[in-house]
Amino acid sequence: MEASRMCFGPKTLSNIQNVPLCLKANRSLFPRRFLQNHTISSKKPTKHELLCVKAESSGDLESTRPLTYFSQSVWGDHFLSVPVDDSEFEALEREIESVMKPKVRDMLMSPHSSDKERIRLIHLLISLAIAHYYESEIEEILHQAFQKLDGLISKEDDLETIAIMFEVFRIYGHKMSCDAFERFKGEDGNLKDSQANDVRGTLQLYEAAHLGLPFEEIMDEALTFTRHHLESLTCQEISSNLFNHIQNTLYRARYHSIEILVARQYISFYEQEEGHKKILLKFAKLNFNFCQMHYIKELKIITKWWKDLDLAPKLPYIRDRNVEVYLGGLGIFFEPRYSLGRIHAGKLTLALTLVDDTCDAYATLPEVARLHDAFQRWDLGAMEELPSYMRIIYQTVLETVEDIDQEMRARGKFGSLQPTIDETKSLMKLYLEIAKWARAGEVPSFEDYMENGIFASALDDLAAYDLDNTLKDLN
Incomplete structure (x- = not known):
């Protein structure tokens, strides 16, 4: 997505969610x-x-x-x-600290959210490069969730959910076993080709596979399996937004890039997703420009x-x-x-x-x-x-x-x-x-x-x- 100028100041901060990012090139930092x-x-x-x-x-x-x-x-x-402009810089900082952080913290710590919903939200915060504002809260959520991990995943058969949980737990130092992916194998011992029909799940597994350890063969298999199927997709089979996101991910995986650059691309992707949370998009844009x-x-x-x-x-x-x-x-x-x-x-x-x-x-x-x-x-x-x-x-x-x-x-x-x-x-x-x-x-x-x-x-x-x-x- 080509993005035009994003301005800040007392008159514009209230409407910031409707303003595109200030960068023209997806991968530019300046x-x-x-x-x-x-x-x-x-x-x-x-x-x-x-x-x-x-x-x-x-x-x-x-x-x-x-x-x-x-x-x-x-x-x-x-x-x-x-x-x-120092005044612009300070306005950004005030908006982040006094408005955005408390609102998103309330979302993260909501007593009405399940453990899986919180973990999904944490994954989204990571992707948007705003998880660092909630390190203590995230550590608390994951510590409690990991203690009951077996119960959380025992009947879970959604590939995207398992892959997200695997990635989030490993990022924060909790060694979730790669055995959780065994359920997606067929009788021949290989990952089922039918799993590739779940495009978002396949993409998430591709990202998670980069966090496998050298002796975890299933993660090596997952990396080969997902790349093969993702590369075979055409823009006619999925939305152009998701297709472009997959191409960017295959070009350079998240863990082979600079995190803030990955977030820049993900913000553009997330903005075009149906049902995106405007408060998170606004926070991500503010944070990116503040960075x-x-x-x-x-x-x-x-x-x-x-x-x-x-x-x-x-x-x-x-x-x-x-x-x-x-x-x-x-x-x-x-x-x-x-x-x-x-x-x-x-x-x-x-x-x-x-x-x-x-x-x-x-x-x-x-x-x-x-x-x-x-x-x-x-x-x-x-x-x-x-x-x-x-x-x-x-x-x-x-x-x-x-x-x-x-x-x-x-x-x-x-x-x-x-x-x-x-x-x-x-x-x-x-x-x-x-x-x-x-x-x-x-x-x-x-x-x-x-x-x-x-x-x-x-x-x-x-x-x-x-x-x-x-x-x-x-x-």
Whole structure:
């Protein structure tokens, strides 16, 4: 669905359920109204001169320099010029907190709803990306329901209901057994082809199958079965709305995507569904636009921080990818309350990207080894042993970690960044090993590369930071 501008303010909030979402593209995160008057650079990549960072090394070492070039960023400092109306932002927040949350909480906790009805509503809240507002209520509902699970599903023969219950329970850490799907098998031990006649049930089973564990063979079978039957559907057999939703789901499953992007697509689907609840649709739209404004504000902060570092003239071989790096953090947690966590994760990842690019794209092997030794010390005094250009990198990483720690302490969060420091030290060991392979022209075995490559992606560093800090409810 193509959606046009969605406005907020005292005069429009009361009619918001009748206003479409502000994005034109289903998968875009940035509101068209924020970006339409601001152009993004389309200049072709240019080759950089590296004279300003020439290493303090011999000619032999200089000849082994990789000298890899990365294309310029298409974003630059674009987000610094994108306006965000704080009064609009605050109006959204007030509407969500004072109106929408209480109304939907009453729906969720209604004494007139059965356990299955509540679980279905929870699934809908997850799909619309508003379940995070009711974590304690959902935990309470699911805890009580899981204790009587056998009774809830003993006579249930609806595929969609069982699949929804399976997905919701597993998302929230309750291990509902995959044996619940055995009832949908035929005498030959395979899922009955007749189950595919239930298109919505088949689609839901496809989603739920992604939460199967490696040893749960029936979930592997379910994934193959559902994809085969869903791909064979034509737009003449079902509504165009459901058909498009299925195509989007098959293109990229929910658990392979960024949650808020999945919600964006689902909101468009849900709006066209007969009998949709207007209050939920309104809440989902408000929340999505509130998230968008958070993301724009966060990108402004990260872009300004990156620009103020002014590293490009000093280290022109590095990648300028602040927006792309930010999206990595967004994939971990999209909720508004984790705004500071996304900012910190973006800064930390950008700082570590300096190290990665240096080891991969510029430094000689002896220089990588010296940088490795400096990180093992984790002391600004170790800079004296580094070439001048590496001092910039080393200082940036250490000061970024220290600045994050100080900001957290100023907010009364006295956790430890030691896990992140330890993981960074381990990361440098892996970078050194990979540099040795590259400089020697050695092609490692798949097993050897994966042993190092998975950890060299720096995901452990990010996870160590995120786990330590997001659990503290950063805002």
